Amino acid sequence: MAASIPIYTVDAFTDVPFEGNPAAVCPLTCNSGISDHILQKIAIEMNLSETAFPKLLSSDDSFEKSNTFGLRWFTPKEEIKLCGHATLATAAILFDKFGNSSGSITFQTLSGDLIVRKEGGLFRMDFPTGYTETQELSDYNKLITSLGDITGVEDVVYCSSLRYLLVRLKDGWTRKQFEEWQLQMGDLHKSTDKLIVLIVTIKGSPDQGFSDKTGNHYDFVSRCFAPWMKVPEDPVTGSAQTVLAHYWSKVLNKTKFYVRQCSERGGDIQIILRDDRVDILGKARIVMEGKFML
Structure with missing residues (x-):
């Protein structure tokens, strides 16, 4: 029997479908055992600008109650260091789909810790400044x-x-x-x-x-x-x-x-x-959910 994992698509920076930026979100358990090669294949299959992979950090964690997760992003070509709209999409899944009750969620990423809060209909993301x-x-x-x-x-x-x-x-x-x-x-x-x-x-x-x-x-x-x-x-x-x-x-x-x-x-x-941080505020709309058969 083929293994399956949940997958969602979310239109980020909008509150209506078919606008904003679509991202795929594929939540993973801490012992999912899925290789980076398969993560890249999933991103290629989804063929969106980014697919996000939030991951539980321990067997005691849950998507409903935990406030800290791992998070990685893959384009159809390779893993990247930072992605805003797919982070927003991930937060929307955790807060709105899983009903996470945390005041804020911290994502551990290649760009350090990123914090997201839900404020009414908006998501507030705390990102490092991109110095030029x-x-x-x-x-x-x-x-x-x-x-x-x-x-x-x-x-x-x-x-x-x-x-x-x-x-x-x-x-x-x-x-x-x-x-x-x-x-x-x-x-x-x-x-x-x-x-x-x-x-x-x-x-x-x-x-x-x-x-x-x-x-x-x-x-x-x-x-x-x-x-x-x-x-x-x-x-x-x-x-x-x-x-x-x-x-x-x-x-x-x-x-x-x-x-x-x-x-x-x-x-x-x-x-x-x-100063060295930027707050980015936007809306998000969940538009699709299903299972990825591996």
Whole structure:
């Protein structure tokens, strides 16, 4: 008889299905005995940007009552150090599916301890800040060329801890233009092997459409691309917000932001920079549950 493990999909950074960023969540017991090879195969089978594997730390723990878990994330290509939306999705499963009654949940990860609290309809994630360093534009000529028809580049900064590059475009875009803009994905993939995620960001104004449905203004918007991880465009990238918060805090001289990732699915996010930590707040919607037959 084939072994089975539970698996769920969750749309993160939204409270309605088919928006935000979908993640698979596969809870594991402490003695599951599943190899990293099989974990990677599961992520390939799910074919989402990330599959999360929360794990009980001892035989006395449970998903319903424990407040500390192991957590790993796999893309269809490999394991990664940090993932925001799949952490949010995991918290939603623990709090909303398993009914975990803990005031906060700590995840032990490759990026250290990550803490998530549920506050009403929002999940608050406590992540390390993604510190950035200014780069020479000339070092990324091939990458900039792959961006295609753009108004120009204002800044390029790099987060070495995550291997994320942030490119800020010059002002002047409308929201419609930014959401419809397409880069040359094949050329981007070949342009460098130094990074795993490219963040493209701009500052917009309300009269250019950079507001939500109720009229609240976004401080900045972004799009994220990771063809190096077999994820051409990521719908909503929680970990990227740690880099964006560090960069835009210096530009805007503030620490609290309301932002949007302008992918086709899209998602709204609240961010609070606290020195070496970033609070990322968002909603989540469980959309599917089942069993993985091994």
